[in-house]
Amino acid sequence: MSTQIEHARQGLVTPQMAAVAQNENVPEDFVRQQVAAGKIVIPNNRMRNPHPVGIGQGLRTKVNASIGTSSDIIDYAAEVAKAKAAQNAGADTLMELSVGGDLDRVRREVIAAVDLPVGNVPLYQAFCEAARTYGDPNKLDAEMLFDIIERQCADGMAFMAIHCGINLYTIERLRKQGYRYGGLVSKGGVSMVAWMMKNGEENPLYAQFDRVCAILKKYDVVLSLGNGLRAGAIHDSNDRAMVQELLINCELAELGRDMGCQMLVEGPGHVPLDEIEANIRLQKRMSGEAPYYMLGPIPTDIVPGYDHISAAIGAAQSSRYGADLICYITPAEHLALPNEQDVIEGVKAARVAAYIGDMNKYPAKGRERDKEMSKARRDLNWQKQFELALFPDDARAIRASRTPEDEKTCTMCGDFCASRGAGELFKHDLRGDKI
Numbered sequence: 001m002s003t004q005i006e007h008a009r010q011g012l013v014t015p016q017m018a019a020v021a022q023n024e025n026v027p028e029d030f031v032r033q034q035v036a037a038g039k040i041v042i043p044n045n046r047m048r049n050p051h052p053v054g055i056g057q058g059l060r061t062k063v064n065a066s067i068g069t070s071s072d073i074i075d076y077a078a079e080v081a082k083a084k085a086a087q088n089a090g091a092d093t094l095m096e097l098s099v100g101g102d103l104d105r106v107r108r109e110v111i112a113a114v115d116l117p118v119g120n121v122p123l124y125q126a127f128c129e130a131a132r133t134y135g136d137p138n139k140l141d142a143e144m145l146f147d148i149i150e151r152q153c154a155d156g157m158a159f160m161a162i163h164c165g166i167n168l169y170t171i172e173r174l175r176k177q178g179y180r181y182g183g184l185v186s187k188g189g190v191s192m193v194a195w196m197m198k199n200g201e202e203n204p205l206y207a208q209f210d211r212v213c214a215i216l217k218k219y220d221v222v223l224s225l226g227n228g229l230r231a232g233a234i235h236d237s238n239d240r241a242m243v244q245e246l247l248i249n250c251e252l253a254e255l256g257r258d259m260g261c262q263m264l265v266e267g268p269g270h271v272p273l274d275e276i277e278a279n280i281r282l283q284k285r286m287s288g289e290a291p292y293y294m295l296g297p298i299p300t301d302i303v304p305g306y307d308h309i310s311a312a313i314g315a316a317q318s319s320r321y322g323a324d325l326i327c328y329i330t331p332a333e334h335l336a337l338p339n340e341q342d343v344i345e346g347v348k349a350a351r352v353a354a355y356i357g358d359m360n361k362y363p364a365k366g367r368e369r370d371k372e373m374s375k376a377r378r379d380l381n382w383q384k385q386f387e388l389a390l391f392p393d394d395a396r397a398i399r400a401s402r403t404p405e406d407e408k409t410c411t412m413c414g415d416f417c418a419s420r421g422a423g424e425l426f427k428h429d430l431r432g433d434k435i
Protein backbone atom coordinates (compact mmCIF):
# COMPACT_ATOMS: atom_id res chain seq x y z
CA MET A 1 0.00 0.00 0.00
CA SER A 2 1.19 3.50 -0.82
CA THR A 3 2.13 6.16 1.73
CA GLN A 4 0.84 9.74 1.70
CA ILE A 5 3.89 10.91 -0.25
CA GLU A 6 3.57 8.09 -2.78
CA HIS A 7 -0.15 8.81 -3.29
CA ALA A 8 0.65 12.51 -3.74
CA ARG A 9 3.28 11.72 -6.34
CA GLN A 10 0.75 9.55 -8.18
CA GLY A 11 -1.56 12.60 -8.31
CA LEU A 12 -4.03 11.30 -5.73
CA VAL A 13 -5.54 13.51 -3.03
CA THR A 14 -6.04 11.25 -0.02
CA PRO A 15 -8.78 11.85 2.57
CA GLN A 16 -6.02 13.06 4.91
CA MET A 17 -4.81 15.65 2.37
CA ALA A 18 -8.39 16.80 1.73
CA ALA A 19 -8.98 17.22 5.48
CA VAL A 20 -5.75 19.20 5.90
CA ALA A 21 -6.73 21.47 2.99
CA GLN A 22 -10.12 22.10 4.56
CA ASN A 23 -8.71 22.75 8.04
CA GLU A 24 -6.11 25.18 6.70
CA ASN A 25 -8.32 26.82 4.07
CA VAL A 26 -5.92 26.06 1.21
CA PRO A 27 -6.56 24.21 -2.08
CA GLU A 28 -6.39 20.42 -1.97
CA ASP A 29 -3.93 20.33 -4.85
CA PHE A 30 -1.60 22.69 -3.00
CA VAL A 31 -1.46 20.18 -0.13
CA ARG A 32 -0.95 17.30 -2.56
CA GLN A 33 1.91 19.05 -4.33
CA GLN A 34 3.62 19.97 -1.06
CA VAL A 35 3.26 16.41 0.27
CA ALA A 36 4.68 15.08 -3.02
CA ALA A 37 7.66 17.44 -2.67
CA GLY A 38 8.21 16.42 0.96
CA LYS A 39 7.49 19.99 2.16
CA ILE A 40 4.36 18.95 4.07
CA VAL A 41 3.93 15.76 6.10
CA ILE A 42 0.71 14.31 7.50
CA PRO A 43 1.36 11.99 10.47
CA ASN A 44 -0.79 8.93 9.92
CA ASN A 45 -1.09 5.24 10.67
CA ARG A 46 -3.15 2.73 8.73
CA MET A 47 -4.04 0.92 11.97
CA ARG A 48 -5.53 4.01 13.62
CA ASN A 49 -6.19 6.96 11.28
CA PRO A 50 -5.64 9.83 13.72
CA HIS A 51 -7.09 13.32 13.23
CA PRO A 52 -5.35 14.62 10.06
CA VAL A 53 -2.80 17.34 10.83
CA GLY A 54 -0.59 18.86 8.14
CA ILE A 55 2.89 20.04 9.12
CA GLY A 56 4.95 22.11 6.74
CA GLN A 57 5.35 24.99 4.35
CA GLY A 58 2.24 27.10 3.74
CA LEU A 59 0.39 25.76 6.80
CA ARG A 60 -0.16 27.06 10.32
CA THR A 61 2.73 26.31 12.71
CA LYS A 62 1.78 23.31 14.84
CA VAL A 63 2.37 22.64 18.55
CA ASN A 64 3.43 19.33 20.05
CA ALA A 65 2.97 18.38 23.70
CA SER A 66 5.10 15.63 25.21
CA ILE A 67 3.98 13.49 28.14
CA GLY A 68 5.07 10.17 29.63
CA THR A 69 6.17 8.39 32.79
CA SER A 70 9.66 8.58 34.26
CA SER A 71 11.46 5.91 36.25
CA ASP A 72 10.58 7.89 39.42
CA ILE A 73 6.90 8.67 38.71
CA ILE A 74 4.80 5.92 37.16
CA ASP A 75 1.10 6.81 37.12
CA TYR A 76 -0.76 5.61 34.02
CA ALA A 77 -3.97 7.49 34.82
CA ALA A 78 -2.01 10.72 35.27
CA GLU A 79 -0.40 10.31 31.83
CA VAL A 80 -3.81 9.72 30.24
CA ALA A 81 -5.12 12.83 32.02
CA LYS A 82 -2.14 14.84 30.75
CA ALA A 83 -2.73 13.60 27.20
CA LYS A 84 -6.37 14.70 27.36
CA ALA A 85 -5.41 18.03 28.93
CA ALA A 86 -2.92 18.67 26.13
CA GLN A 87 -5.54 17.93 23.51
CA ASN A 88 -8.12 20.15 25.24
CA ALA A 89 -5.60 23.00 25.54
CA GLY A 90 -5.11 22.90 21.77
CA ALA A 91 -2.03 20.79 21.09
CA ASP A 92 -1.87 19.60 17.47
CA THR A 93 0.23 16.50 18.12
CA LEU A 94 1.24 14.50 21.17
CA MET A 95 4.43 12.60 22.00
CA GLU A 96 4.21 9.69 24.43
CA LEU A 97 7.70 9.51 25.92
CA SER A 98 7.39 7.08 28.82
CA VAL A 99 10.47 5.40 30.25
CA GLY A 100 8.98 3.99 33.47
CA GLY A 101 6.61 1.08 34.14
CA ASP A 102 4.80 -0.99 31.52
CA LEU A 103 5.64 0.92 28.36
CA ASP A 104 3.25 -1.00 26.09
CA ARG A 105 0.39 -0.35 28.51
CA VAL A 106 0.91 3.39 28.89
CA ARG A 107 1.39 3.84 25.13
CA ARG A 108 -1.84 1.99 24.35
CA GLU A 109 -3.86 3.79 27.02
CA VAL A 110 -2.66 7.21 25.85
CA ILE A 111 -3.36 6.45 22.18
CA ALA A 112 -6.87 5.30 23.07
CA ALA A 113 -7.56 8.50 25.05
CA VAL A 114 -6.97 11.07 22.27
CA ASP A 115 -7.57 11.40 18.56
CA LEU A 116 -4.43 13.50 17.94
CA PRO A 117 -1.54 12.02 15.97
CA VAL A 118 0.71 10.43 18.61
CA GLY A 119 4.48 10.12 18.25
CA ASN A 120 7.23 8.60 20.36
CA VAL A 121 10.94 7.77 20.58
CA PRO A 122 11.43 4.01 20.03
CA LEU A 123 14.94 4.04 21.50
CA TYR A 124 13.49 4.64 24.98
CA GLN A 125 11.66 1.34 25.06
CA ALA A 126 14.49 -0.45 23.25
CA PHE A 127 17.07 0.52 25.88
CA CYS A 128 14.60 -0.06 28.76
CA GLU A 129 13.84 -3.58 27.50
CA ALA A 130 17.51 -4.38 26.93
CA ALA A 131 18.28 -3.26 30.50
CA ARG A 132 15.43 -5.38 31.90
CA THR A 133 16.24 -8.41 29.73
CA TYR A 134 20.04 -8.45 29.83
CA GLY A 135 20.78 -6.20 32.81
CA ASP A 136 22.64 -3.80 30.52
CA PRO A 137 21.14 -1.37 27.95
CA ASN A 138 24.29 -1.68 25.86
CA LYS A 139 23.42 -5.30 25.15
CA LEU A 140 20.57 -4.09 22.96
CA ASP A 141 20.76 -5.87 19.63
CA ALA A 142 19.52 -4.54 16.32
CA GLU A 143 16.82 -7.20 15.95
CA MET A 144 15.25 -6.25 19.28
CA LEU A 145 15.33 -2.59 18.25
CA PHE A 146 13.61 -3.16 14.91
CA ASP A 147 11.02 -5.46 16.53
CA ILE A 148 10.13 -2.72 19.00
CA ILE A 149 9.76 -0.13 16.23
CA GLU A 150 7.39 -2.49 14.41
CA ARG A 151 5.40 -3.23 17.59
CA GLN A 152 4.97 0.49 18.28
CA CYS A 153 3.90 1.16 14.68
CA ALA A 154 1.32 -1.63 14.98
CA ASP A 155 -0.08 0.13 18.08
CA GLY A 156 -0.88 3.24 16.03
CA MET A 157 2.07 5.64 16.29
CA ALA A 158 1.73 8.40 13.68
CA PHE A 159 5.28 9.75 13.84
CA MET A 160 8.46 8.47 15.37
CA ALA A 161 11.52 10.40 16.48
CA ILE A 162 14.34 8.07 15.51
CA HIS A 163 17.99 8.91 16.05
CA CYS A 164 19.35 7.82 12.67
CA GLY A 165 21.73 10.76 12.26
CA ILE A 166 24.06 9.97 15.16
CA ASN A 167 26.95 7.90 13.86
CA LEU A 168 30.59 7.26 14.60
CA TYR A 169 31.53 10.36 12.62
CA THR A 170 29.36 12.64 14.80
CA ILE A 171 30.97 11.19 17.95
CA GLU A 172 34.37 12.04 16.47
CA ARG A 173 33.21 15.66 15.94
CA LEU A 174 32.17 15.80 19.60
CA ARG A 175 35.55 14.55 20.77
CA LYS A 176 37.60 16.74 18.46
CA GLN A 177 35.78 19.88 19.57
CA GLY A 178 36.56 19.01 23.23
CA TYR A 179 33.04 17.92 24.26
CA ARG A 180 30.68 20.69 25.37
CA TYR A 181 29.68 23.26 27.99
CA GLY A 182 26.26 21.66 28.48
CA GLY A 183 27.09 18.07 27.60
CA LEU A 184 24.53 15.83 25.90
CA VAL A 185 20.87 16.19 26.86
CA SER A 186 18.90 13.86 24.60
CA LYS A 187 18.00 10.62 26.44
CA GLY A 188 17.83 8.64 23.21
CA GLY A 189 20.92 10.36 21.84
CA VAL A 190 23.08 9.70 24.90
CA SER A 191 21.95 6.07 25.07
CA MET A 192 22.85 5.49 21.43
CA VAL A 193 26.21 7.25 21.78
CA ALA A 194 26.97 5.02 24.80
CA TRP A 195 25.92 1.92 22.84
CA MET A 196 28.21 2.81 19.92
CA MET A 197 31.17 3.62 22.20
CA LYS A 198 30.76 0.44 24.28
CA ASN A 199 30.20 -1.87 21.30
CA GLY A 200 32.49 -0.11 18.83
CA GLU A 201 29.81 -0.47 16.19
CA GLU A 202 27.89 1.85 13.91
CA ASN A 203 24.37 2.96 14.94
CA PRO A 204 22.04 0.33 13.40
CA LEU A 205 19.46 3.04 12.73
CA TYR A 206 22.02 4.70 10.45
CA ALA A 207 23.61 1.54 9.06
CA GLN A 208 20.21 0.03 8.25
CA PHE A 209 18.32 3.22 7.47
CA ASP A 210 16.44 1.54 4.61
CA ARG A 211 15.03 -0.97 7.11
CA VAL A 212 13.77 1.84 9.36
CA CYS A 213 12.03 3.45 6.38
CA ALA A 214 10.54 0.14 5.25
CA ILE A 215 8.87 -0.46 8.64
CA LEU A 216 7.45 3.06 8.89
CA LYS A 217 6.26 2.99 5.27
CA LYS A 218 4.31 -0.19 5.94
CA TYR A 219 2.14 1.76 8.42
CA ASP A 220 2.31 5.17 6.66
CA VAL A 221 4.11 6.66 9.68
CA VAL A 222 6.20 9.87 9.48
CA LEU A 223 9.90 9.41 10.26
CA SER A 224 11.09 12.33 12.39
CA LEU A 225 14.89 12.36 12.31
CA GLY A 226 15.83 12.79 15.97
CA ASN A 227 18.22 15.44 17.21
CA GLY A 228 20.37 13.35 19.54
CA LEU A 229 23.23 15.86 19.69
CA ARG A 230 21.05 18.92 20.11
CA ALA A 231 22.60 21.61 22.23
CA GLY A 232 21.41 21.69 25.82
CA ALA A 233 23.15 25.03 26.45
CA ILE A 234 23.13 28.18 24.35
CA HIS A 235 26.94 28.16 24.29
CA ASP A 236 26.86 24.82 22.45
CA SER A 237 24.34 26.01 19.88
CA ASN A 238 25.27 25.30 16.26
CA ASP A 239 28.56 23.70 17.30
CA ARG A 240 30.32 21.28 14.95
CA ALA A 241 28.74 18.16 16.47
CA MET A 242 25.22 19.55 16.19
CA VAL A 243 25.71 20.81 12.65
CA GLN A 244 27.28 17.47 11.67
CA GLU A 245 24.19 15.57 12.84
CA LEU A 246 21.91 18.09 11.12
CA LEU A 247 23.81 17.61 7.88
CA ILE A 248 23.44 13.82 8.10
CA ASN A 249 19.76 14.12 8.99
CA CYS A 250 19.19 16.36 5.96
CA GLU A 251 20.87 13.76 3.74
CA LEU A 252 18.69 11.06 5.27
CA ALA A 253 15.56 13.17 4.76
CA GLU A 254 16.27 13.16 1.04
CA LEU A 255 17.02 9.43 1.02
CA GLY A 256 13.87 8.63 2.99
CA ARG A 257 11.69 10.69 0.67
CA ASP A 258 13.19 8.86 -2.31
CA MET A 259 12.14 5.61 -0.61
CA GLY A 260 8.55 6.90 -0.30
CA CYS A 261 8.60 7.75 3.41
CA GLN A 262 7.34 11.05 4.82
CA MET A 263 10.24 12.81 6.57
CA LEU A 264 10.53 15.43 9.33
CA VAL A 265 13.85 16.82 10.57
CA GLU A 266 14.27 17.69 14.26
CA GLY A 267 16.17 20.69 15.57
CA PRO A 268 17.41 22.08 18.88
CA GLY A 269 17.19 22.65 21.81
CA HIS A 270 18.95 25.65 23.31
CA VAL A 271 19.74 28.43 20.80
CA PRO A 272 20.32 32.16 21.40
CA LEU A 273 17.84 34.39 19.55
CA ASP A 274 20.41 35.66 17.06
CA GLU A 275 21.28 32.12 15.88
CA ILE A 276 17.75 30.79 15.32
CA GLU A 277 17.29 32.15 11.82
CA ALA A 278 20.63 30.75 10.61
CA ASN A 279 19.87 27.31 12.00
CA ILE A 280 16.51 27.18 10.22
CA ARG A 281 17.85 28.47 6.92
CA LEU A 282 20.59 25.84 7.03
CA GLN A 283 18.10 23.03 7.72
CA LYS A 284 15.73 24.17 4.97
CA ARG A 285 18.55 24.60 2.45
CA MET A 286 20.23 21.27 3.17
CA SER A 287 17.07 19.14 3.44
CA GLY A 288 15.20 20.35 0.36
CA GLU A 289 12.80 22.24 2.66
CA ALA A 290 11.68 19.26 4.72
CA PRO A 291 9.38 20.28 7.57
CA TYR A 292 11.38 21.31 10.64
CA TYR A 293 10.42 20.28 14.16
CA MET A 294 12.09 22.49 16.78
CA LEU A 295 12.16 21.96 20.51
CA GLY A 296 11.38 25.59 21.32
CA PRO A 297 14.18 26.59 21.11
CA ILE A 298 15.07 27.88 24.58
CA PRO A 299 17.13 31.10 24.15
CA THR A 300 18.55 31.38 27.68
CA ASP A 301 19.73 28.84 30.24
CA ILE A 302 18.97 30.74 33.44
CA VAL A 303 15.18 30.72 33.92
CA PRO A 304 14.23 27.34 35.42
CA GLY A 305 10.58 27.58 36.45
CA TYR A 306 9.88 29.91 33.53
CA ASP A 307 11.36 27.94 30.65
CA HIS A 308 7.91 27.80 29.01
CA ILE A 309 8.13 31.59 28.62
CA SER A 310 11.73 31.48 27.43
CA ALA A 311 10.84 28.74 24.94
CA ALA A 312 7.82 30.69 23.72
CA ILE A 313 10.09 33.63 22.90
CA GLY A 314 12.39 31.28 20.99
CA ALA A 315 9.47 29.53 19.32
CA ALA A 316 7.95 32.80 18.12
CA GLN A 317 11.26 33.43 16.36
CA SER A 318 11.61 29.86 15.08
CA SER A 319 8.10 29.72 13.66
CA ARG A 320 8.61 33.16 12.12
CA TYR A 321 11.67 31.92 10.22
CA GLY A 322 10.13 28.66 9.07
CA ALA A 323 9.91 26.05 11.84
CA ASP A 324 6.79 24.02 11.10
CA LEU A 325 6.20 22.14 14.35
CA ILE A 326 7.32 23.36 17.76
CA CYS A 327 7.54 21.21 20.83
CA TYR A 328 6.17 22.87 23.92
CA ILE A 329 8.26 23.40 27.03
CA THR A 330 6.57 23.37 30.44
CA PRO A 331 7.37 25.34 33.62
CA ALA A 332 8.79 22.08 35.02
CA GLU A 333 11.49 21.84 32.34
CA HIS A 334 14.92 21.06 33.82
CA LEU A 335 13.27 20.56 37.25
CA ALA A 336 10.73 17.72 37.39
CA LEU A 337 8.28 15.56 35.45
CA PRO A 338 5.49 17.91 34.31
CA ASN A 339 2.08 17.57 35.95
CA GLU A 340 -1.26 18.26 34.29
CA GLN A 341 -1.21 22.00 35.04
CA ASP A 342 2.34 22.26 33.65
CA VAL A 343 1.14 20.57 30.46
CA ILE A 344 -1.71 23.06 30.05
CA GLU A 345 0.59 26.04 30.64
CA GLY A 346 3.16 24.65 28.24
CA VAL A 347 0.65 24.11 25.43
CA LYS A 348 -0.82 27.59 25.85
CA ALA A 349 2.58 29.29 25.87
CA ALA A 350 3.57 27.40 22.71
CA ARG A 351 0.29 28.27 21.00
CA VAL A 352 0.90 31.98 21.71
CA ALA A 353 4.37 31.62 20.19
CA ALA A 354 3.12 29.79 17.11
CA TYR A 355 0.39 32.38 16.59
CA ILE A 356 2.86 35.29 16.81
CA GLY A 357 5.32 33.47 14.55
CA ASP A 358 2.64 32.87 11.93
CA MET A 359 1.66 36.55 11.93
CA ASN A 360 5.17 37.20 10.64
CA LYS A 361 5.55 34.06 8.56
CA TYR A 362 2.31 34.83 6.69
CA PRO A 363 1.80 38.60 7.11
CA ALA A 364 -0.79 38.74 4.34
CA LYS A 365 -3.25 36.53 6.18
CA GLY A 366 -2.11 36.58 9.76
CA ARG A 367 -3.16 39.95 11.22
CA GLU A 368 -6.88 40.48 10.58
CA ARG A 369 -7.87 38.95 13.92
CA ASP A 370 -5.59 41.38 15.75
CA LYS A 371 -7.16 44.34 13.97
CA GLU A 372 -10.63 43.17 15.00
CA MET A 373 -9.43 42.75 18.59
CA SER A 374 -8.03 46.30 18.57
CA LYS A 375 -11.38 47.70 17.51
CA ALA A 376 -13.25 45.62 20.09
CA ARG A 377 -10.92 46.96 22.82
CA ARG A 378 -11.30 50.53 21.60
CA ASP A 379 -15.09 50.15 21.65
CA LEU A 380 -15.09 48.30 25.00
CA ASN A 381 -16.97 45.45 23.33
CA TRP A 382 -16.19 42.69 25.80
CA GLN A 383 -18.21 39.97 24.11
CA LYS A 384 -16.30 40.49 20.88
CA GLN A 385 -12.98 40.50 22.74
CA PHE A 386 -13.76 37.10 24.24
CA GLU A 387 -14.79 35.72 20.84
CA LEU A 388 -11.47 36.81 19.34
CA ALA A 389 -9.26 35.75 22.24
CA LEU A 390 -6.96 32.75 21.78
CA PHE A 391 -8.05 31.52 25.22
CA PRO A 392 -11.55 32.95 25.74
CA ASP A 393 -12.37 30.96 28.88
CA ASP A 394 -9.27 32.26 30.66
CA ALA A 395 -10.04 35.83 29.62
CA ARG A 396 -13.66 35.56 30.81
CA ALA A 397 -12.60 34.02 34.12
CA ILE A 398 -10.12 36.80 34.93
CA ARG A 399 -12.59 39.55 34.15
CA ALA A 400 -15.38 37.81 36.09
CA SER A 401 -13.13 37.47 39.14
CA ARG A 402 -12.78 41.26 39.48
CA THR A 403 -15.95 43.00 38.33
CA PRO A 404 -15.77 46.79 37.72
CA GLU A 405 -18.19 49.49 38.97
CA ASP A 406 -19.02 50.43 35.37
CA GLU A 407 -19.44 47.26 33.33
CA LYS A 408 -18.11 49.04 30.21
CA THR A 409 -14.66 49.40 31.83
CA CYS A 410 -12.45 47.04 33.82
CA THR A 411 -10.87 47.29 37.26
CA MET A 412 -7.47 48.15 35.84
CA CYS A 413 -8.24 51.90 35.49
CA GLY A 414 -11.91 52.09 36.57
CA ASP A 415 -13.02 55.76 36.48
CA PHE A 416 -9.89 56.62 34.54
CA CYS A 417 -10.62 54.22 31.66
CA ALA A 418 -8.64 55.67 28.74
CA SER A 419 -10.66 53.84 26.11
CA ARG A 420 -13.96 55.23 27.40
CA GLY A 421 -12.65 58.78 27.60
CA ALA A 422 -10.93 58.77 24.21
CA GLY A 423 -13.91 57.06 22.56
CA GLU A 424 -16.11 59.96 23.62
CA LEU A 425 -13.60 62.53 22.35
CA PHE A 426 -13.19 60.99 18.90
CA LYS A 427 -16.55 59.32 18.28
CA HIS A 428 -17.36 61.66 15.36
CA ASP A 429 -13.99 61.07 13.70
CA LEU A 430 -14.24 57.26 13.26
CA ARG A 431 -13.70 56.21 9.65
CA GLY A 432 -14.02 52.42 9.78
CA ASP A 433 -10.84 50.58 8.83
CA LYS A 434 -8.91 53.80 8.22
CA ILE A 435 -8.81 54.52 11.94
Ligand code: SF4
Nearest residue numbers: 410412413417418419
Ligand atom coordinates in the same frame (compact mmCIF):
# COMPACT_ATOMS: atom_id res chain seq x y z
S1 SF4 B 1 -10.15 50.40 32.39
FE1 SF4 B 1 -8.11 50.66 31.50
S2 SF4 B 1 -7.45 48.55 30.98
FE2 SF4 B 1 -9.65 48.48 31.37
S3 SF4 B 1 -10.62 48.76 29.37
FE3 SF4 B 1 -10.43 50.82 30.22
S4 SF4 B 1 -8.45 51.56 29.48
FE4 SF4 B 1 -8.45 49.34 29.15
